[in-house]
Amino acid sequence: MMQSLYDRLKDRFNLGEFTGRRADLAFVTVSREQLRPLLLHLRDLEGFTHLVLLTAVDWIEDDTFQLTYLLNDRARARDIGVRLMLPRDDTQMDSIHDLWPTAATYQRELREMFGIDFPDSPRVNEDFILEGWVDIPPYRREFDTLRFARETYPERPGRETHDPATYMKQQLYPDGEDNG
Amino acid sequence: MKDELDKRLDNQPDGPERRGSLKDIPVREELLPRWVKGPEGQEYVVEPLQDYFCQAGPTVQTPAYTRIIEDLFNWARAESLWILGFGTGCGAIEMRPLMTPRFDAYRYGIQWRPTPRQANLFVISGYLSVKTLKRAIRSYEQMQNPKYVVGLGSCTINGGMYWDSYNTIKRLDDYLPVDLYITGCMPRPEALLQGFDDLKKLIRAGKAEGANHYAEHFDWYKANQKRVIKDWDMPDYSW
Numbered sequence: 323m324m325q326s327l328y329d330r331l332k333d334r335f336n337l338g339e340f341t342g343r344r345a346d347l348a349f350v351t352v353s354r355e356q357l358r359p360l361l362l363h364l365r366d367l368e369g370f371t372h373l374v375l376l377t378a379v380d381w382i383e384d385d386t387f388q389l390t391y392l393l394n395d396r397a398r399a400r401d402i403g404v405r406l407m408l409p410r411d412d413t414q415m416d417s418i419h420d421l422w423p424t425a426a427t428y429q430r431e432l433r434e435m436f437g438i439d440f441p442d443s444p445r446v447n448e449d450f451i452l453e454g455w456v457d458i459p460p461y462r463r464e465f466d467t468l469r470f471a472r473e474t475y476p477e478r479p480g481r482e483t484h485d486p487a488t489y490m491k492q493q494l495y496p497d498g499e500d501n502g
Numbered sequence: 503m504k505d506e507l508d509k510r511l512d513n514q515p516d517g518p519e520r521r522g523s524l525k526d527i528p529v530r531e532e533l534l535p536r537w538v539k540g541p542e543g544q545e546y547v548v549e550p551l552q553d554y555f556c557q558a559g560p561t562v563q564t565p566a567y568t569r570i571i572e573d574l575f576n577w578a579r580a581e582s583l584w585i586l587g588f589g590t591g592c593g594a595i596e597m598r599p600l601m602t603p604r605f606d607a608y609r610y611g612i613q614w615r616p617t618p619r620q621a622n623l624f625v626i627s628g629y630l631s632v633k634t635l636k637r638a639i640r641s642y643e644q645m646q647n648p649k650y651v652v653g654l655g656s657c658t659i660n661g662g663m664y665w666d667s668y669n670t671i672k673r674l675d676d677y678l679p680v681d682l683y684i685t686g687c688m689p690r691p692e693a694l695l696q697g698f699d700d701l702k703k704l705i706r707a708g709k710a711e712g713a714n715h716y717a718e719h720f721d722w723y724k725a726n727q728k729r730v731i732k733d734w735d736m737p738d739y740s741w
Contacts, residue, residue: 452669453633454733460668468666474730475672478660 323400324348327368335360338405349390349403354416357406361391361421369395370402373421376428378436382463385410387438391418408438417443435461530735555737560717563647565708572708579622579648580705583612583698586621588641591628593654596688605691612698618644623701626678628688629657629670635677636731642678643740649713650705652697653680656687663687676726679712 328340328350337360338351352360364370370393379388391404408415417440419426429440434450437459449455458465535549566572589597600607601614615621618641630638642651653674656662661672674680681704684697704710716723720739728734 451633453636454731456732465668467668470668471666471672474668475661475670476676477665478673481660481665 323398324402327402331360331363335363346400347403348401349405351405351407354406354408357391357404358416358418358421360404361393361418364393364402364404365421369397372396373424374401376418376425376432378432378438378461380410380436380461380463382410387413387436389415389432389438413438415440417441417446419443435459437462533735551735551737555740557737557739559720559739560643560713562714562717573706576706576708580702581611583610583623583650583701584621585612585614585623585625586618586641586645587614587616588618588624588638589627590630590634590638591655591657592688593625593627596654596691596694597625597627599691600694605695607695607698610695610698618642619646621645622649623652624649624678625652625654626658626674626680627654629662629664629667630674630677631669632671632730633669635671635727636736639677639727640736640740647713648710650681650701650710651678651712652701653683654694654697655689656685659683659685671730677723677730679716679723681710681712 323345324342324347325340328337328348331337332340335356336353337356338353341349343349372394374392374394375390376392377390379390381388387408387410389406389408391406392401393404394401406415413436415438417425417429419429419440419442426444426446429443430446430448430450432438433440433443433446434452434455440446452460457470460467460470533550535547537545538548539545566575585597589595597614599605600612607613612623622645624638624642624645626638642649651674653659657664657670658674658680661667661670664670665672671677682697682701684693686693689697701710724738
């Protein structure tokens with residue numbers, strides 16, 4: 323079902339790689355110029371009326387962000403994920419809040435957590451979850467969460483970590499003998 | 503507008519200093535100082551953070567003049583624990599069974615109130631993100647004396663499973679005066695009942711002095727709070 327859809331749209335929208343996960347779930351890659359026409363086509367002509375989510379993946383090794391627009395076709399119970407690769411040093415993207423108003427919330431989150439900007443998206447520059455955040459966006463992978471947590475929030479001394487297997491062995495057999 | 507304000511603040515005796523402190527913290531627009539013209543043409547500065555709130559800090563509540571009276575007071579305090587209905591983290595879920603017939607905390611004189619003004623026990627029921635900490639501090643300060651804080655679960659003690667989070671504090675007692683911790687992840691309702699019982703014993707023994715500790719070490723608490731809350735845009739003490 324998804325393969326035939328891909329074959330139909332492939333040349334028209336210059337689609338990239340196709341990944342079929344299940345009979346009713348597939349992912350396609352698209353270029354930035356073709357994103358809006360493709361989303362419009364999927365929404366208005368193919369029945370993918372619902373934007374399930376818009377999220378990002380940080381492929382720091384490839385120097386790209388992957389934006390995933392997951393769309394759902396309720397009538398035919400199928401989902402399609404539209405992937406878009408964004409260079410990490412030019413993190414400006416076109417807003418789609420006029421296609422799905424809910425996208426504005428996702429875009430606000432991406433702006434805060436990944437630093438991907440969506441100009442013209444409603445309230446995109448307001449604080450979303452974090453307040454008064456002064457470091458680099460926390461979901462970027464170059465952000466060292468552990469170091470930040472250690473430097474920012476004081477710890478209570480005395481916290482220990484045990485390897486469960488050796489710790490339990492010590493507790494159960496303090497003499498070091500396992501007699502079964 | 504901003505330059506104008508800077509210039510005028512510079513002419514005030516402590517202006518430059520105050521301007522410096524304003525620049526460090528991104529203060530919300532409506533909380534910035536502004537110039538207002540009076541009915542007779544005179545101009546004066548309105549500083550919302552200074553002028554709209556009472557600036558007096560918390561005060562230490564001294565015990566009654568004799569031991570026996572103080573003991574009576576403490577007995578009365580211990581028998582009326584009214585919890586602020588403020589839930590953070592997962593612990594808020596554990597409080598619901600306490601309100602319902604199975605565990606029924608009301609039989610011990612414990613009940614929940616919707617506003618800080620009517621409550622005297624603040625149960626921090628789990629991890630506190632910096633954003634929530636800000637609200638928790640304001641809520642705590644609006645509660646009236648005598649007031650107590652109970653930290654619930656591992657997260658309030660040492661960060662628990664959020665020990666490496668970019669956004670949650672790890673030691674509650676750095677920011678609010680905690681009278682009692684209840685361990686567990688999460689503690690069961692029975693553990694909470696036991697904890698309330700222990701808190702009652704502390705209060706009757708006159709050892710639940712968190713509010714006074716907060717008043718005595720107010721600057722230390724404020725310094726800790728401001729270290730993590732980067733956009734401090736509220737009065738230092740709000741009640």
